[in-house]
Amino acid sequence: MKIKTETITFSIWSVILFSRILISQDSSVISSPLKIYYISSALLIVFAFFQWIRNSKKLKLNPILFWGSSFGVYVFLFGKILVNNSLKDLTEFMFNALVIFYILVFIMASYIKDKKCRIVTFVKTTFWTFTIGIIFSAALNWDGKLALGELVSNVFGGYTRTRAAFGFYHPNAAANIALCVIVLSSYLVCENKKKTVYFIIDIFMMYIILATASRTALSTLILFLVLILYSRLLNIIKSNNGKRGLTAGLVLIIITLILFNSENGVEGLFTLSNRSYNFVYNVPVLVKSGRLWIGLGLIGSGEFYQLPQYNTFFVDNYFLYVLMSTGIIGLIFISCFMLFILKRLLNQSSNDSFKRLTLIVFGINVFSSLGEACFMHPSFASCFAFTVLYIAYACSKEQNEVVEYEGSTL
Numbered sequence: 001m002k003i004k005t006e007t008i009t010f011s012i013w014s015v016i017l018f019s020r021i022l023i024s025q026d027s028s029v030i031s032s033p034l035k036i037y038y039i040s041s042a043l044l045i046v047f048a049f050f051q052w053i054r055n056s057k058k059l060k061l062n063p064i065l066f067w068g069s070s071f072g073v074y075v076f077l078f079g080k081i082l083v084n085n086s087l088k089d090l091t092e093f094m095f096n097a098l099v100i101f102y103i104l105v106f107i108m109a110s111y112i113k114d115k116k117c118r119i120v121t122f123v124k125t126t127f128w129t130f131t132i133g134i135i136f137s138a139a140l141n142w143d144g145k146l147a148l149g150e151l152v153s154n155v156f157g158g159y160t161r162t163r164a165a166f167g168f169y170h171p172n173a174a175a176n177i178a179l180c181v182i183v184l185s186s187y188l189v190c191e192n193k194k195k196t197v198y199f200i201i202d203i204f205m206m207y208i209i210l211a212t213a214s215r216t217a218l219s220t221l222i223l224f225l226v227l228i229l230y231s232r233l234l235n236i237i238k239s240n241n242g243k244r245g246l247t248a249g250l251v252l253i254i255i256t257l258i259l260f261n262s263e264n265g266v267e268g269l270f271t272l273s274n275r276s277y278n279f280v281y282n283v284p285v286l287v288k289s290g291r292l293w294i295g296l297g298l299i300g301s302g303e304f305y306q307l308p309q310y311n312t313f314f315v316d317n318y319f320l321y322v323l324m325s326t327g328i329i330g331l332i333f334i335s336c337f338m339l340f341i342l343k344r345l346l347n348q349s350s351n352d353s354f355k356r357l358t359l360i361v362f363g364i365n366v367f368s369s370l371g372e373a374c375f376m377h378p379s380f381a382s383c384f385a386f387t388v389l390y391i392a393y394a395c396s397k398e399q400n401e402v403v404e405y406e407g408s409t410l
Contacts, residue, residue, distance in 0.1 A: 005051060006118065009111065010125045012047065015040040016104065017126060020381050021133035024173045026165065029140070041100050048107045063344075063395035064113070067337060068106040074333055075099055075298070078326045084297035086309045091298050098298070101378035109391035119354065119392065120191055126385045127184040131201055134166070134177050134208065141167030144211040151210035155218060164211040172372060173381075175214035178205040179221055179368075180382035183361055186228065190353050216371030220364050226253050227360045254367075278320055281313045286324055295327035301373035318369035318377070334376075338366065344394035355393050362390045 019040060022033030030036065079095030112118040138144075144164045154161050163171040182205050185198040209217045230250050237246060282304070286292055289310060296310060301321045304312045315321045323331045345359040365386050369375035376387050 006121060008047060009044070010121055012040055012044045013108065013122075014125050014129045016044065017129040017381070017384060018133055020378075020384060021130070021137065021177065024168050024177075024381060025137065026141075026167060026169045038100070041104055045103055045107065048111065063340075064106060064110045064391065067340070067391070067395070068102070068110075070333070070337075071102045071106070072099075074326075074330070075102065078295065078298040078330060082294045084291070087297035087299055087307075090300070090303050094299050097300075097378050101383075105376075105384065105387045105391060108388045109395065112388070113392040113396045116354075119389075120187075122388065123184055123187045123385075127181060127188060130177050130181050130184070130381065130385075134174065134181065135204070137167040137174075138208065141165070144207065148207075151207070155210065155213045155215055161213045163213045164208075166208060166212075171212035172214050172216070175209045175212040175217035176372075176374060177381050178208040178212075179217045180385050181205045182221065183224060183364070183382075184385060187354060187357060190357070216368055219371075220368040223254065223367055224360065224364045226250065227363060228357075231356055231360065278314050278317060282315060282320060282324055285310050285312050286327075291327060293327045293329055295323065295325045295330055298325050300379065301325075301377070302379075316372055318373045318375040321373040341390050341394045345390060348393065348396070358389050358393045361386055365390075 016037060019033050019037035022028045022030055023037060025033075075095060075098045079091055079098070083091050108122065112122045143166065145162070164174075165171045166174045168174040182202050185202055189195055189198055206221070209221060227250075230246065233246055286296060289296055296304075296307075296312070301315050304315045304321075304324060306312070312324070315324050319331065319334075322334050326333075341362055345355065345362055348355050365375055365382075372380070374380040374383060377383050
């Protein structure tokens with residue numbers, strides 16, 4: 001019996017994603033989910049390498065190869081050369097985590113780009129793996145105790161709010177996966193008519209977001225729905241004045257989302273998640289360290305909380321995290337990558353619903369990274385989905401049609 005290489009690839013990918021869910025558990029049902037993640041990641045990397053050799057493809061310079069190599073240099077520079085000796089052990093762990101993550105997302109992006117059937121399969125595989133994983137976790141660790149009428153008011157309760165975690169190490173981890181499931185379902189709705197199934201799943205995921213009281217996830221979900229509506233209305237409205245008015249309305253909504261639950265004006269940009277103090281406290285520490293250009297060290301965002309060597313504070317903002325860990329040099333690099341993705345998606349999103357949706361996904365991912373360090377980082381499960389999608393589309397061919405390809409067999 002011949003097995004399609006696509007079946008093998010996406011089966012391994014599903015195991016990788018499920019292991020990431022288990023790693024995010026407060027108490028995993030499997031003893032060593034990290035080993036499963038390492039083994040399955042190694043299998044996918046080796047399998048992809050042999051497929052590349054089997055297909056006798058020549059190594060050609062392209063955007064994925066360029067940015068994949070650039071991220072390789074980035075992580076090697078800050079993980080091996082510009083290492084802060086006082087944080088060496090923490091840096092080693094993050095170096096290994098980022099190397100695996102970058103290889104995985106660039107391999108998958110290269111594998112699915114320009115092939116619509118593979119993109120759809122990728123979305124389906126990721127969607128159902130996350131859906132089954134979070135439902136399974138919630139069923140075993142149910143702690144959503146609030147009634148429906150209390151859920152919304154509880155979100156605005158500040159530090160006194162009740163937060164369900166559904167078995168995850170932190171409520172935000174559950175909310176992050178739930179948000180990802182809702183976003184991925186929007187891709188699948190474009191492809192088939194099983195809207196009722198996706199609607200039911202989305203309602204449950206919305207409940208999880210509200211029960212976790214994650215304001216970042218909730219505001220990101222609202223922005224996602226607003227951008228979907230904006231995209232559709234933009235195609236309907238023909239007059240330039242109407243489009244300008246619609247865009248002005250969108251800007252006002254975004255500002256409102258950023259400043260909601262805040263009375264502090266511009267400072268509300270980060271008070272949204274009670275994190276304005278992060279900048280006020282952490283940036284002076286970085287400046288005084290003498291490592292402003294290269295950062296304190298390539299470590300996890302959670303490690304900065306009361307870091308004994310520098311007495312830092314939370315860095316629950318991706319841009320602050322990059323600045324603190326890799327300095328101005330790292331921030332410039334990441335900003336260049338973001339601008340590249342944005343430019344390519346803007347140029348390619350006019351005639352394809354998936355590409356327009358991916359542009360929106362990129363936008364909400366950047367927005368959510370203002371409240372959590374959840375942009376292109378292995379600590380967040382959603383990054384395994386979102387990063388692959390926008391790299392694949394940003395680095396795809398600039399034709400209106402992608403190649404339909406069913407894949408080879410073994």
